[in-house]
Each structure stands twice: as C-alpha cells, then as structure tokens.
Amino acid sequence: xxxxxxxxxxxxxxxxxxxxxxxxxxxxxxxxxxxxxxxxxxxxxxxxxxxxxxxxxxxxxxxxxxxxxxxxxxxxxxxxxxxxxxxxxxxxxxxxxxxxxxxxxxxxxxxxxxxxxxxxxxxxxxxxxxxxxxxxxxxxxxxxxxxxxxxxxxxxxxxxxxxxxxxxxxxxxxxxxxxxxxxxxxxxxxxxxxxxxxxxxxxxxxxxxxxxxxxxxxxxxxxxxxxxxxxxxxxxxxxxxxxxxxxxxxxxxxxxxxxxxxxxxxxxxxxxxxxxxxxxxxxxxxxxxxxxxxxxxxxxxxxxxxxxxxxxxxxxxxxxxxxxxxxxxxxxxxxxxxxxxxxxxxxxxxxxxxxxxxxxxxxxxxxxxxxxxxxxxxxxxxxxxxxxxxxxxxxxxxxxxxxxxxxxxxxxxxxxxxxxxxxxxxxxxxxxxx
Numbered sequence: 001x002x003x004x005x006x007x008x009x010x011x012x013x014x015x016x017x018x019x020x021x022x023x024x025x026x027x028x029x030x031x032x033x034x035x036x037x038x039x040x041x042x043x044x045x046x047x048x049x050x051x052x053x054x055x056x057x058x059x060x061x062x063x064x065x066x067x068x069x070x071x072x073x074x075x076x077x078x079x080x081x082x083x084x085x086x087x088x089x090x091x092x093x094x095x096x097x098x099x100x101x102x103x104x105x106x107x108x109x110x111x112x113x114x115x116x117x118x119x120x121x122x123x124x125x126x127x128x129x130x131x132x133x134x135x136x137x138x139x140x141x142x143x144x145x146x147x148x149x150x151x152x153x154x155x156x157x158x159x160x161x162x163x164x165x166x167x168x169x170x171x172x173x174x175x176x177x178x179x180x181x182x183x184x185x186x187x188x189x190x191x192x193x194x195x196x197x198x199x200x201x202x203x204x205x206x207x208x209x210x211x212x213x214x215x216x217x218x219x220x221x222x223x224x225x226x227x228x229x230x231x232x233x234x235x236x237x238x239x240x241x242x243x244x245x246x247x248x249x250x251x252x253x254x255x256x257x258x259x260x261x262x263x264x265x266x267x268x269x270x271x272x273x274x275x276x277x278x279x280x281x282x283x284x285x286x287x288x289x290x291x292x293x294x295x296x297x298x299x300x301x302x303x304x305x306x307x308x309x310x311x312x313x314x315x316x317x318x319x320x321x322x323x324x325x326x327x328x329x330x331x332x333x334x335x336x337x338x339x340x341x342x343x344x345x346x347x348x349x350x351x352x353x354x355x356x357x358x359x360x361x362x363x364x365x366x367x368x369x370x371x372x373x374x375x376x377x378x379x380x381x382x383x384x385x386x387x388x389x390x391x392x393x394x395x396x397x398x399x400x401x402x403x404x405x406x407x408x409x410x411x412x413x414x415x416x417x418x419x420x421x422x423x424x425x426x427x428x429x430x431x432x433x434x
Contacts, residue, residue, distance in 0.1 A: 024418050028152055032414045035145040036407045043144075043410070044403055046070075047137035048119040054108030054126045054133070057164030058084040058174045063106045067140055067161050074147050076159075083178035084168075087161040090188070091146055093153025098424035099188035100417055101158040103176070103195040103370055104139035105132045105165035114397035129399045131198035131383065136161060138196075138381075138409035145414050155421040156188050165366055176369040185373050191424050192338055193374045194416060195367045196409065200391040201382035203402045206346055206412065207358035208379045210339035213332040215266070215292035216299050217364030222247065222310055223322040224274070228283035237281035238319050240274055244285040246313050248272070254305045259298060266292040266362045267302065292362040294331060330368040335375035338420075342377050345419045349412060377416070381409050 024032070046066070055063055064085045072078045077090040085106075113120050113127040121127045128134075143159045160179060168174025179185075185193065199207060224244050229237025248269055255265050267289065274285030291306075293299040303325040314321040346355045358380060367378055383401035384391040392398035 024415050028149065028418070029415070031149060031152075032145055032411060035148045036141070036410050036414075039141055039144050039410075040407050043137050043141040043406060046140065047133050047403065047406060050106075050133040050136055051117075051128050052119045052122050054121050054123055054128045055106070056110065056126060056169075057107040057166055058168050058172055060085045060106045060163050063136065064161065064163075067106075067136065070140060071143060071159075074144075076143070076147070082182050082184055083163055084172070084174055085163045086179055086184070087159075088179075088184050089143060089159040089161070091143065091150070091153070091157045091159065093155055093157075093421075094151050095154045097153075097155025097421055099156040099158065099190045100420050100424075101160055101185055101190040101193040101370075101374070102139055102142065102413060102417060103160040103162055103193065103367060104135040105162045106136050107132060107164050107166050109166055109395060111395065111397050115400050117400065127397065127399075129396060130166065130394050131399070131401055132165065134198050134383065134401050134406060134409070135196070138406055138413065141406065141410040142413040142417070145410060146417065149414075149418075152418070153421070154425045157417055157421075158185070158188070158190055160184055160193075160370075176366040180369050180373050185370065190374050192335075192420050193370045193376050194413065194420070195370065195376070195378045196381050196413070197365070197378070198383040198394075198401050198405065199380035200384045200393055201356070201380065202384050202386045203382050203405050204350065204386075204408065205354045205356055205382035206350060206379050207356045207382075208334075208339065208343060208346060209358040209360065210334055210336040212294045212360040213334055213358065213378050214360065214365045214368070215264075215294055215362040216327070216331040216368075217329040218291045218293075218299070218303070218325065218327045220289055220291065220303070220306065220326070221322075221324040222287040223324075224285045224287075224314055225320040225322070226281070226283050226285075226317075227319075228276070229281040231279040231281060234281055237283075238317060240282040240285040240319065243314055243317050243319050244272060244274065244287055247287065247310055250309050250313060251306060254302055254309070258305050259302070263295050263298055264360070264362065265294070265298045265302060266290075267306075268292075292364070294360055294362075299327070329364045329366055330372065332365050332368045332376070332378050333371055334377055335371070338375045338377045341423055342416055342420065345415050346379070346412065349415055381405055381412070 111127040164174030226238035226240035269289040275282035383405040
C-alpha cells in the first residue's frame, strides 16, 4: 500500500497539485544557467568528437581518456579502469552532507551510420545510434557546472561514466553490474543514483515514472534433438523442424493464456536454425529468444511454463531437448519516494505540460543494477526537433538527436542533484534545505 500511495502522490504532483519541496534558489539557478552557457560550445564539441569516434563496449579507451583528462585537472577524485574502461569521478562540496551519483553510459553500437552529419562516425560499422554520446556529454557538462558551484554543494556527487551498457563482448563481464561489484557507488556510499536516456520525444520534454521503467530481460536457447532420415522416408526419422514449429506455436500461449493480462510480458523467438539439406529430415534445430517481464512473479513463472511445454512436446514425438534459460537484466525500478520528490523539480524547470508520464516499456537497461544498490531515479529526455513530424528511433543508422537537448539535460541534472542533496540534508537535520 505504501508504494501505491507514493505512485498516487507522483500522479498528483504531475497533475499540478502544489508540492511542498525545496528547490534551487533563484540566484543558484542563474549561476547554473550562466555556467551552462559558458561551457555550451565546448560540451557540444566534445559530443561531436565522441560521436565521430565511437567505441564498442569494454573498448571505450579514448572516450574514457577524454573524460578523465577534463576532470582530473579540476580536482575531481578520478578513478579509471573501473569495470574495464569506466571512469568514476567524485566531486566533494564545500559543505558536509550526503552523497548522490549520476550515470552516463559511453559505449556505441555495431551499426553503420547512414546520416550525412559533418561529424558522422569515422569508425566503419560502429555508431552512437543510442545517444550515449549525448549522455556522456550531458553528465560531463553537469560535472563542470557543479564544480563551479562547490560553495553551494552540500555533500558529494559521484559521476559514473560506464562502459558496456549495450552488453560486454562474449566471454567478458561488463556494464553497470561490474561497476557495482567494483565499488563505483561506495566511498562515498551514495543515498541515491540518477540516470537518463535520450528519447525521440520533442526537445523540452521529459518522461518520468514511479516504479517500473523498463522490463527485466532474459534469454533462452531451446535445442530440439530428433533423428535424421531421408525426406522421402520421414517415418524412419524424428523431424526436429516439425517439433520446433509446434514449440513456437505452443510457447505463444504462455503469455496469451497462462499470464495475467494486466501484468505485461513478452516472449519472442528471434532465431531458428537447423537442418542439413532440403531432402533430409532435420536431426537438430536450435531456437533462441528473449523474455521480457515487469513483475517478479512472471519472471519466476514463465521459464517453468516454457520448459514444461518444450519437454512435453519433444517427449510426445520421441525427441530429446535441451532447455537453457538465463536471467540477464533486472527491471529498472524508480524508487517511488525519490520519484515523487524529484517530480516537482522537473515541473518547475519545464512546466506540467512538458513533464510527461512514462508508461513502462519492455526495453531493457542495465541501470537496474545501480538502482538495486541505491534508490534510483531514471528519466527520458526528449531529443526530437519539434519541427520534425517523426524522428529516427533508437538503434537506427539514421538516429540524430537534436543538440539543443544537451544544455537542457545539463540544467535538469544540475537541479535534480542539488535538490536531492538538499532533500537528504534536510531529512538528516530535521530542518529545511538551502
């Protein structure tokens, strides 16, 4: 019931009820805006450099070197080589207080860029098609702004520049999970962690949620083992293709008939491979796919149902099978109390009409590991030009975010982090913040 009350509170705040929260004062807000304007050209230049030189997961050597080179001379406590190529930069304010963190992912995708930008990728087959170049530049810009406001900083901010959000190379660890294991949120131990992602919504808007933001993402491999025979004498074999086809059809009932329709889930078979020749009964077929869930109950129940279906069908035909299921990413879950506390900051900056409700999507994001370690708040930043009717989606070779979102993202993060520190300070002292 507590979670339900907080979700209702967030909905009320988004609806425009007057929030009783602290906020960055006018003078500090003006200083933030001045610092953003001062650094705007440099940050955009850095974003374009990162875009031109994209690097895949666990190979973000130059990106990490650029970020650490910008922050070390300013007095940040910088650790490099965290989770392979990650950078952790700690900024300690002039006043004692709690600690918060903000994450940017740095890795690109194995996509051939199709834009005609003058700063398009110079690395064949590699592109920042998911906006991580924007994420890195926005968080770097936020670090520069808050560094100039150390006299107003009541506590500590840890800036996380994370490798391999899109997944580590085969056989390697990586991403947010490894960042947590290697202590990125420790020393200082943070009380809240923030993250964001670009989204093809109009510049000037953000999308927020209390509770589930993205789905848990799991993978499975099903191997059907039949018996080979000549296609003209099918009775002498056990056809793995026919069995696999029945499995594909039957697995669709897991979501459509065995799951609560009010608790979303997705089961997708993405690849089917098998057989040797057109005139030979296939002895072996391998199916691979993904399952996306929002609830712990579905995440536990669905693989059990799947395995039962697979084993019953293969057994009925006299075949053998191997069922492998791997939990990969948890659901990103916004701490409801933190989300409700931060919504007024967004409304003050952007207005009620630009602070939109995010409905959970079945995409996946490894920020989930950070939000398991500390209360998390993750939002989506609009990067579509309002002049465009539509924009290329994430992971598209034509993805091209509007750079006007960069200074806005810096402004949003600066306010969120300062308000979060003030809020925690007020809770600790029992009095109002700044």
